[in-house]
Each structure stands twice: as C-alpha cells, then as structure tokens.
Amino acid sequence: MPDPFRHIPALVVGICLLAPAFFLFHTGCTVEPVESDFLLPVDFANVPDDMVLTNFHTDKIEIRIKGDPRKIEHLSGENILYSADLYTDLEFDPAGDSDSIEPGHYLLPVDRTRIPLDPSITVLDISPSYLSVRLEKKITRTFKVTVPYTGKPAKGHLALAPACDPPTVELTGAQTLIEKIDTLQTKPVDITGASEGFKKEVPLDLENPLLFSSGQAMFIVTVPIQSQTGKRTLADLPIRLTNSPKKVSIKPETITVEIKGPVDALSSKAITDEIYAFMDLKGLTPGVHARHAYINIPVDLVMTNADPQVFTVKIE
Known part of the structure; x- marks a missing residue:
C-alpha cells in the first residue's frame, strides 16, 4: 500500500521556496502613494x-x-x-x-x-x-458706433468723417457696466499716408469684450479722403499775344489771377508753370480796342478772380 505521506517533505520544501518569491513579487508591485x-x-x-x-x-x-x-x-x-x-x-x-x-x-x-x-x-x-x-x-442697449482715426493722411489731403456700417449695435452685459458706457467705438483706423478713400473691416473696441455680447462682431468703415483745397495768387502774369501785328501795344501788360484747387497742386511748380495769360488779336484792325485776356489753367485748378479784366489794345 502506497505511503500517503511520502511526498509531504517535498511539498513543504516547495512552499518554502515559493514563499520568498511571492513576498518579493508582492512587495515589488506595491507603490507608495x-x-x-x-x-x-x-x-x-x-x-x-x-x-x-x-x-x-x-x-x-x-x-x-x-x-x-x-x-x-x-x-x-x-x-x-x-x-x-x-x-x-x-x-x-x-x-x-x-x-x-x-x-x-x-x-x-x-x-x-x-x-x-x-x-x-x-x-x-x-x-x-x-x-x-x-x-x-443683464440688460441690452443700442449704441451709435463711432470710428476714431490714428495717423495723418498724405500731405495735401484731408480725411472726412468716416461712415460705419451698421451705424448702431446692440450690446448686452451687466447693467452696471452697460450704464457706464457713454460712447461705443470701433478699433482705431490708421489713415497714415492715405491719399484716397478706402474701406476697412474693424471690431468694437471694448475694454473687456468677454463681459459683453454684441449683436455685430465686425463693422465696415468707409474712410473718405480728399485733396485739401487752398488758394494762391499769381501776380503780374505777362499777357501773351497771338496773331499780333508788328506795331501793337497793350495796357496794362500784366494780369493778376487768384486760383483755387488741391494744396499739392498749388504748391507744385510744374503745375503752376502751366498757368499763363494770352490774348488773340486775329482780325483786329488798326485802332484802339478793349479786349479780355484768357487764362490757361490745368484741369485740377479753378480761377476765382482776375485783375484787371479789360485791357486796352492799340494797333498802328
């Protein structure tokens, strides 16, 4: 008959060998919080x-x-x-x-x-x-939107009042904050060096936009730029005679004119050199005649005054 306790020592030995391994495995997997x-x-x-x-x-x-x-x-x-x-x-x-x-x-x-x-x-x-x-x-209020400029347009040009589309906007936010707003502006539009009108899309200029809800995110701003006008007096322009006979005299011999137009054109020597006075004597017979002088002026300029307006022409 087989001895039932014959393998017990081997089992005990196996358990004894596995116990340290189990202990090492268990402690090795435990992580300190x-x-x-x-x-x-x-x-x-x-x-x-x-x-x-x-x-x-x-x-x-x-x-x-x-x-x-x-x-x-x-x-x-x-x-x-x-x-x-x-x-x-x-x-x-x-x-x-x-x-x-x-x-x-x-x-x-x-x-x-x-x-x-x-x-x-x-x-x-x-x-x-x-x-x-x-x-x-929370309250909602409608504000008129204004547009500020920064910079200056090109020399001789003027920036007129901008147009904003849409011109008004609804703003929603805390009552105390909404009631503190007097005017509502967009971000400034830079017009530095501008010589002609342009359009630009800009947002509102809110100190803390996250505190407000706007009915319009962006606005189209139209910036009108026009030439700045001025006046200039050109004195003692000589009268140029065309179709003139050999013996002729004119009194007075010069004319003073006042012209109006863009400032940059008025200050340009090349343009003002194109201004001259002339008189056509074609068909005039010997004698004394009263004649008007004509002024040649570039397209951008306008003559507002001339003195004198009548000249005495004597043909021998």
Whole structure:
C-alpha cells in the first residue's frame, strides 16, 4: 500500500521556496502613494438667463490629492474642471422659478464629490473651500458706433468723417457696466499716408469684450479722403499775344489771377508753370480796342478772380 505521506517533505520544501518569491513579487508591485497639487478651472453652468456672471468670481480652485503616482501622473494630461451649477448651488425656489435668484454676491461651498477623480485618489484639501460669485442684472442697449482715426493722411489731403456700417449695435452685459458706457467705438483706423478713400473691416473696441455680447462682431468703415483745397495768387502774369501785328501795344501788360484747387497742386511748380495769360488779336484792325485776356489753367485748378479784366489794345 502506497505511503500517503511520502511526498509531504517535498511539498513543504516547495512552499518554502515559493514563499520568498511571492513576498518579493508582492512587495515589488506595491507603490507608495504620493501627494500632489492641482489647479482646476471652475466651469459655471446654468447662469440665469436674465443674469450675468461678472468677472468678480472665483475662476480656479487648488486641490491637494493623494494616490497612486501613476494615476496622478495620468491626471496631468487631462483637462479637469470643477462644475458649479448655479441653479443647484444657490438653492433657488423649489418650484423651479429662477426669478428667485437676485443680483448680488454669493459664496458657494465647493463639493468635493463633483471633482472628477478616480475613486482611489483621495482629496486632502481644497482651497478656497467656497466659490465667490457676483451676479448682476443683464440688460441690452443700442449704441451709435463711432470710428476714431490714428495717423495723418498724405500731405495735401484731408480725411472726412468716416461712415460705419451698421451705424448702431446692440450690446448686452451687466447693467452696471452697460450704464457706464457713454460712447461705443470701433478699433482705431490708421489713415497714415492715405491719399484716397478706402474701406476697412474693424471690431468694437471694448475694454473687456468677454463681459459683453454684441449683436455685430465686425463693422465696415468707409474712410473718405480728399485733396485739401487752398488758394494762391499769381501776380503780374505777362499777357501773351497771338496773331499780333508788328506795331501793337497793350495796357496794362500784366494780369493778376487768384486760383483755387488741391494744396499739392498749388504748391507744385510744374503745375503752376502751366498757368499763363494770352490774348488773340486775329482780325483786329488798326485802332484802339478793349479786349479780355484768357487764362490757361490745368484741369485740377479753378480761377476765382482776375485783375484787371479789360485791357486796352492799340494797333498802328
């Protein structure tokens, strides 16, 4: 009959050999928990339709957690938010009437159960423990939009009042902020060196655009640029005679003219050199005649006055 205890020593030896290995394996797989700090952005949900969450609110909370270092390291690559539900946290009318929420300053306790973490990770500390929230009444108002200029146009040119399309805009935001706005402007339009009109698309110039909701994102601005006009007097222009007989005299022999036009043209010697006075004597018989002089003027210029206007022509 076989001995049932014949293999017991071998079994005991095997267990004795495996025990240290099991111990080493178990202790080698055990990882000491670590502590770490994380900054979580706060996501405010369910803001009442007639309210505005102002910029005076807690936008981040800092948490200290403890857990498996591998899981904590994994959190670093995730976008974790803390969700604050204003309907729930403000404990409004149980009947569901959001009108029970009044404008004002509130402190909302941070609920650690809303922090989306692995259950094995422990939250040790939360700072701050309350969220500071300021709600204000939301209003909408229509404003006329104005357009400021920066720079100066090209020499001899003038920038006229700009036209904005659309000319008005509805702006929605906190009542206290909307009521502080006297005028609403677009971003400045640079007219440096401009010599002709142009159009440009520009946004509103709001100090903090995230606090407002605009009915129009961009505006088309038409900038009219025109030549600046001026006047200039050209004195003592000699009278040029055409078809003139040999013996002729004219009194006076010069004319003074006043011209008007673009400043850059008036200051150009090449253009003003094209201005001259002349008189055609074709067909005149010997004797004394009263004649007018003609002035040759470039297209861009206009003569506004001439003196004298009548000349005495004597032909022998």
